[in-house]
Amino acid sequence: MALLEIRNLTRRFGTLEAVKDVSLFIEAGEFFTLLGPSGCGKTTILRMIAGFDAPDAGEILLDGVSLAGVPPERRPLHTVFQSYALFPHMTVAGNIAFPLEMAGKSALEIRRRVGETLALVHLEDKAASFPHELSGGQKQRVALARGLVNQPRLLLLDEPLGALDAKLRVEMQIELIALQREVGITFIFVTHSQQEALALSHRIAVMRDGRVEQCDEPDQLYTQPANRFVADFIGKINLIEVEVRSSSKVLLGLHATGLGEIAATDARPIAVGERGVFALRPELIRVFGHRESADLKNRFEGVVRELLYLGDVTLYKVELANGALIEALMPNAAPGRAKFHEVGDAVAVCWRHDAGVYLRN
Amino acid sequence: MNRPPPSPRPKGGGDYGSPPKGGSGLLAGAALGRPGGGAGRFWLWAASLATYAFLYIPLAVVVLFSFNDSLLNAEWVGFTTRWYVKLLHDDDMLRAAANSLLIALVSSSVSTVLGAMAGLAMHRYRPRWLPFLVLTPVAMPEILLGVSLLLFFRQVLDLSLGLFSILVAHITFSIGFVAVIVRARLAGMDESIFEAARDLGATPWATFRRITLPLIMPALMAGFLMAFTLSIDDFVITFFVAGVGVNTLPLQIYSMIKVAVTPEVNAISTLLMALTLTLILAASRFAPDVLKARQ
Amino acid sequence: MTAPRTQPAGLSKWVVTLPPTVFLLAFFLLPALIVVLAGFRETGEFGGLAPVDSVAALSLDAYRFLLGDVIYLEIFARSFLVATLTTLICIVLAYPLAWLIARSPRQRRDFLVLLVILPFASNFLVRIYAWIMLLGPANLLYTPFAVIVGMVYAHLPFMVLPLYTNLEKHDPALLEAAQDLGADAWTRFWRVTFPLSLPGIFSGSALVFIPVLGMFAVPELLGGTGDILIGNLIKEQFLENRDWPLGSALSIMLTACVLALAGLAAWAAKRGLHGTEAVT
Numbered sequence: 023m024a025l026l027e028i029r030n031l032t033r034r035f036g037t038l039e040a041v042k043d044v045s046l047f048i049e050a051g052e053f054f055t056l057l058g059p060s061g062c063g064k065t066t067i068l069r070m071i072a073g074f075d076a077p078d079a080g081e082i083l084l085d086g087v088s089l090a091g092v093p094p095e096r097r098p099l100h101t102v103f104q105s106y107a108l109f110p111h112m113t114v115a116g117n118i119a120f121p122l123e124m125a126g127k128s129a130l131e132i133r134r135r136v137g138e139t140l141a142l143v144h145l146e147d148k149a150a151s152f153p154h155e156l157s158g159g160q161k162q163r164v165a166l167a168r169g170l171v172n173q174p175r176l177l178l179l180d181e182p183l184g185a186l187d188a189k190l191r192v193e194m195q196i197e198l199i200a201l202q203r204e205v206g207i208t209f210i211f212v213t214h215s216q217q218e219a220l221a222l223s224h225r226i227a228v229m230r231d232g233r234v235e236q237c238d239e240p241d242q243l244y245t246q247p248a249n250r251f252v253a254d255f256i257g258k259i260n261l262i263e264v265e266v267r268s269s270s271k272v273l274l275g276l277h278a279t280g281l282g283e284i285a286a287t288d289a290r291p292i293a294v295g296e297r298g299v300f301a302l303r304p305e306l307i308r309v310f311g312h313r314e315s316a317d318l319k320n321r322f323e324g325v326v327r328e329l330l331y332l333g334d335v336t337l338y339k340v341e342l343a344n345g346a347l348i349e350a351l352m353p354n355a356a357p358g359r360a361k362f363h364e365v366g367d368a369v370a371v372c373w374r375h376d377a378g379v380y381l382r383n
Numbered sequence: 384m385n386r387p388p389p390s391p392r393p394k395g396g397g398d399y400g401s402p403p404k405g406g407s408g409l410l411a412g413a414a415l416g417r418p419g420g421g422a423g424r425f426w427l428w429a430a431s432l433a434t435y436a437f438l439y440i441p442l443a444v445v446v447l448f449s450f451n452d453s454l455l456n457a458e459w460v461g462f463t464t465r466w467y468v469k470l471l472h473d474d475d476m477l478r479a480a481a482n483s484l485l486i487a488l489v490s491s492s493v494s495t496v497l498g499a500m501a502g503l504a505m506h507r508y509r510p511r512w513l514p515f516l517v518l519t520p521v522a523m524p525e526i527l528l529g530v531s532l533l534l535f536f537r538q539v540l541d542l543s544l545g546l547f548s549i550l551v552a553h554i555t556f557s558i559g560f561v562a563v564i565v566r567a568r569l570a571g572m573d574e575s576i577f578e579a580a581r582d583l584g585a586t587p588w589a590t591f592r593r594i595t596l597p598l599i600m601p602a603l604m605a606g607f608l609m610a611f612t613l614s615i616d617d618f619v620i621t622f623f624v625a626g627v628g629v630n631t632l633p634l635q636i637y638s639m640i641k642v643a644v645t646p647e648v649n650a651i652s653t654l655l656m657a658l659t660l661t662l663i664l665a666a667s668r669f670a671p672d673v674l675k676a677r678q
Numbered sequence: 679m680t681a682p683r684t685q686p687a688g689l690s691k692w693v694v695t696l697p698p699t700v701f702l703l704a705f706f707l708l709p710a711l712i713v714v715l716a717g718f719r720e721t722g723e724f725g726g727l728a729p730v731d732s733v734a735a736l737s738l739d740a741y742r743f744l745l746g747d748v749i750y751l752e753i754f755a756r757s758f759l760v761a762t763l764t765t766l767i768c769i770v771l772a773y774p775l776a777w778l779i780a781r782s783p784r785q786r787r788d789f790l791v792l793l794v795i796l797p798f799a800s801n802f803l804v805r806i807y808a809w810i811m812l813l814g815p816a817n818l819l820y821t822p823f824a825v826i827v828g829m830v831y832a833h834l835p836f837m838v839l840p841l842y843t844n845l846e847k848h849d850p851a852l853l854e855a856a857q858d859l860g861a862d863a864w865t866r867f868w869r870v871t872f873p874l875s876l877p878g879i880f881s882g883s884a885l886v887f888i889p890v891l892g893m894f895a896v897p898e899l900l901g902g903t904g905d906i907l908i909g910n911l912i913k914e915q916f917l918e919n920r921d922w923p924l925g926s927a928l929s930i931m932l933t934a935c936v937l938a939l940a941g942l943a944a945w946a947a948k949r950g951l952h953g954t955e956a957v958t
Contacts, residue, residue, distance in 0.1 A: 074578055094581040095589075107579035111597045120593075124584030168583065423863070430774035437771070438797045438834065441808030448811065457815060501698035508691050516702040523936060524892025526909050527713075528706070530916050530929050534716055535709035538922070555705045558698055587690050616801050619895065623916065636803045640899065644810055652804040660799040 023086055025050040025208055026071070026176060031080035033066050033232075040066045042232040043080070048176075048210060053202050055211045057219040058229035059255070064212045068178050071210065072101045084175060095124070099176035100169040104184055106161045108153040114164050115140070115149040121172040139171040142201070159190050166198075170205055179211045183218060195221050216256045220244065228252050244303075250381055253301040260307075260348050262300040264380070266292055274380055276300055280344025285319045285375040292380070302378035307350035309338050309363060310370045318372040324348070326367045338363060340371050442656070449649035466650035476651065479635040483615050486546065486631065490553035491610035497554065498561025498606055499599065505562060506569040521559035528556060529623030536624065544626025552624045553614040560613065561606035568602035601669040608666035612659050716926035717741070740927035750911070754931070757907040760822075761890040764829040765837075765883050771830070772837035772882065779838075780845035787846070794838045805832055806899050813900070820902040828896040836885035844878025845871075877947045884943035888936050908932050 024047035033041040041063040048054045056064040069075040071082055073094035082089045089097060100121065108117050115136050122132045140146050143163040153161060162182060169177050183191045183198075199222060202209050213219055219226045220240045227237040228251075236248040247253035250261065264284060268275035269292045276284040284300055312323060324340040327347065338350045350371055352362060363369055452463035470476055501517050504510060520528055529552070536548045580590040618633035625634060632655060639648050717740055744750050779790040797805070809828050813819045848871065856866045894909030908928065915925030 072578075072582055074581075093586075094578070095584045095586055101579065101582045103575045103579055105573050105575050107573060107575040109576055109580070109594060120580070120585075121583035124589060172584070427774050427778050431778040434771050434775045434834075435793060437831070438794070441805070441812055441831070442797055442800055444811055445804060445808045497698040497701055500694040504691070504695040504698070508695060510695055510699075513695065513699060516699060516706060520702070520706050522888075522940070524889055524909075524932065526892045526894060526912055527710075527929055527933060527936075530912060530925060531709035531713045532705065533916060534922060534926065535705075535712055538716070539708075539712060551705050555702065558702065562698070591690075612799075618801070618803050623913075633801060633803055636801070636807070637895075640803065640807050640810060644807075644814065648807060649811075652801065652807060656800040656804060659801065660796065663799050 024048060025052075025085065026210075027083040027086070028067070028071075029081050029083070031067065031070065031077050031082065033063075033070065033075065034078050039232050041070075041077070044229075044232070044234055045080075046227060046234065046237065048208060050208055051206055053199070053209045053211065053222060053224045055213060055219045055223035055226045056229060057213055057216060057226050057255075060214055062229040063232040064214075064229050065180060068101070068180055068210065068212050071176075072099065072178055073097050098174055099178060100172065100174045101178040101180060102165045102169045102182045104181040106153075106165040106182075106185075108161060108164055108168075110153055112152075113149065114145060114151050114153070114156070117153070117164055118168050118171050121168065125172060135171055139167045142170070142204070143167045158186050159194060162186065162194060163197075166201065170201075170207060173205075174207065176208045176210060179209060181213055182211075183213070183215075191218070198222060220256070228255060230255075246379060247301065247381065250299055250301075250383075253379070253381060258304050258349065258351075260302045260304065262302065262346065262348075264298060264300045266294055266296045266298070266380075269294060273375075276380065278344070281322060281342055281346070284378075286378055286380050287376045288380050292382075296382065298380055298382045300378050301381055302348075302373060304337065304349045304351040305335075306373050306377040307348065308372045309340065309350045309352055310372060311363070312368040312370050314370070319375050320377075321370050321372045322348075323368070323370055326363050326365050326369055329363070329365060336362075338369075340369060342371070445649050446653045446656070448646060449653045451646060451649075454646065466646040467654075469647055470650050470654070473647070475630065476632075476635055479630040479632050482546070482629055483632040486549055486553060487611045487614040490550050490557060490614045491607050493550075494554045494557035494610045495561050495603055495607040498558040498610070499565050499603055501558055501562035502565025502569065502602075503595075503599075506566045517559045517562045520556045525556075525617075525619040526623075528552070529620040532620070533623045543628075544624055545629045548624040548626070549621055549629065549631070552620045553610075553617060556617075556620065557610035557613055560609050561603075564606045564609065565599055565602045568599050572598060605666045605669035608662050608669070612662045612666070615655075616659055713926045713929050716922055717930050719923050719926075737923075740923040743924060744927055744931070750928075753906060753911055754908060756905075757891055757909075760825060760829065760907060761887045763826055764833060764890050765886045767826065767830050768834055768837040768886050769841075769879060769883070771834060772841050776838050776841035776845050776878075779842050780848070791839070791842065794835050798835055802832065803895070806896060809900060819900065820905075822901065822905055824900040825897050825905050828900040829890050829893065832893075832896065833886040833890060836889075837882040840882040840885065841875065841878040844875050848874055880943050880946045884940060888939055891935060891939075892932055 026046075026048040028044060028046040028048075031041055031044045032039065044063075044067060046054075056067060058064050066075065070077050071089075073089065073092060076090075084098070109120065112120065118136045118139055119132050122135055127135070136149070137146075140149055143166055145160060145163055145167065148156065148160060148164075153164070156164065162185075165182065169179075183194055186194060195218060198209075211219075211222060220243075223240055225237065225239055226243055228235045228243065230251055236243060236252045238246075238248075243252060243256055247256065247259075253259050254261065262278050262281070262284070264276040264278045266274065267277045267283070269288070272287050272289050274286040274288045274292065276286055278284055278300070286300060308318070309326075322342050324342045326338055327341045328339040330337040333354070335351050335353050338352065339347050340350060341347055348371055447459075449466055450462050450464065451459055452465070453460040498517075501513060505513050505517070532548065532552050532555070533544070536542050536544055536551075542548065577590060577594060580594045581587070585593060616633065618637060621631055621634060622637070625631065632651070636648060636651060636655075639645065718737060720737055720739060775794070779787055779794075782790055806828055809824065809831065810819060813824050813827070818824055852870055852874075853866050856870045861869060891907075892909045892912075893907065894913045897905045897907050897910055898913075908931075912925050912928045912932065915921045915928060
């Protein structure tokens, strides 16, 4: 049995359907992420799990028991708020002790558990500080400690890294993974950052307009997006409009207008004549000088129109014969050589036949 | 409030290519807002100082003559504290002072509780009718509140006027001030801390006691002191609802200055001024915006 | 985030909302409604209001009486005149002061504002008494001049503060831009600063004009017999003549004036806002 079951959850605000018939199963010990652009309903789901909002239809079950009608304070789960929501009039230790006091723990146990949890987030020396004396990263740790100290069944994290600067965010991501592994508590994480979701999660549910578009492991989402939205939302991707010309077992023959035949793979039975898009990650495309030979089936001539030197990699925008721009990402791995092509160079772009995915419309 | 940072200002009009054309007098320096704007700046300062003088000289005269050793407030004779000593032996005055303190204490306590509730309700639940009920008594001319309560107590409740009617009147106009201060305090806080408390296991009552109450405490203190000052200072409304039996300090001063100008009035005025000044400054320490709330 | 915060509000909502609401309904709204009713009642035998059972119908006597005697219209007109004069003098006195404060270094501003407010720590009657002391020896007491001085003195900070709040938000770059575009100091004031400060002037005027209309203590203590205003008239009906219907009718007329003025000020401020987005 899943730890948390969300069944056909729906929430309306006036005429707006913020959450539409969402069903999710979250297993114990999982780091689960709700990912989507702002307004997609992910925070609303989190607030319904926490008990600050009630669904119009559907239910939420924890360990098989419905949470309907249970007020937030009686739910065995805690939330880490985007603003941290630290109590400004209490010290760090006071903040962390708060859930233990509310649970009626003894003074001795409270002192022990607060000490342990402070050690867990490396803030032993800040116990007597007030929130306004802490840095953003430290506040973040206190909020985590406060949410974890009572060993909840579930920790909900609402964009907890949103307020941190880029460098600190990466550090906190690493800490968060380690922390979750150490305490073994199930995390449900809400974010709009696909990079953050990919880096942290065991599984991700990608949401749009109140619906779950795809729920899968990060690498599956990245390499096998279920549809155009997911492909486009996660990472950079080239989308080429195509028509299916042939389909045999795993081999798929696609035709792009003005470009020609593209060889791809797909295990599904697909009807010839169907229209869709071919999705291809930039880092799976190789760019060769047009006279260099490449033993790849998919090879198209083009001209470099723009390039973006990014240090470790270079992004090439190549105009193909049909006028479409295709983006390719090449590592600058050769010693002594910054980049391989210049703007205006005639080149050939190539990729393996299993590099891209065909997506139905 | 979004105060613009003090911006570096040009040293002279010449920096801008087109020097000021024929600007003169008060406006030349003022319009530019330059610290060293020459003649214009001088006139701006002069006008402002004159206005400050207009505000302070009359009060300074009142205080000064409370120490004047002469029954006539006409010319300075010599220093004395005998008017203050005389005050201490004036039974009417002492009774009025005791009444004023009692009324102020009770009415400010009650209006702090009711005002805090109103402030919380306006911030959190936003009922439409409440701001109207709470703020109108503050905004309308005092005389209207006074006569309506006079009519209500005498005609409808058929009560004789006295302590009770004064208390009710003072509470009615103080609620608004407390509510505004409390609401301002709540508006400046992150709403999610109240949710966080619930989320971490606190019942609504525990959330109020452990989180909300400590956080609005400065506003409650400021509101209480504000209400206390308003009550002890109020003349107009008290004048209508006091009846014949109960006297307060402002009413006592009124009946004295209607008759004559005496140094004793200066003395009690000075004392009252010192008291309210202290209270207001204390209130503004708890909530810096409280002074502005007074308007 | 973007999700609306809707928390099921149960008992606690009523615990905090009901007590102040009930208190104010009982002691503010109900008395106010009774004044409205009283304006349509007859005077009782011994003053006050006639008992309800003896007067079945409401009467317009009080209003008829008010409109029938030109003296009442005169007093209303005089009240408006005094209020207008007071407001104008307050604007003239407050403008330079508000401007000086708004353009002072930041750390000095709060202190200068405090200096404007502090005289208000003194009792209202003490402030009037001060002028009795000052004007008496100069033989200016009990004159219309004394009334205006007292009114201005009692209300000046109400003009300074909103005006300062407005002027403080002006971007100095606006004036520099105007100067750069060739406006002289006089033009800069009338074409830039003054129009932008209108919302401040409007709200300050409402804060001065409205209380002045209802004031009775200043004319009573500083003015002569010919200087009485609406406030004195109302006070007289309730405390001396015991003609409560007339007093109530006067109160209603005063309320109507106040509401009209408050509406006007709100409208003006709103209209003014369209042109002053740069300020707010």
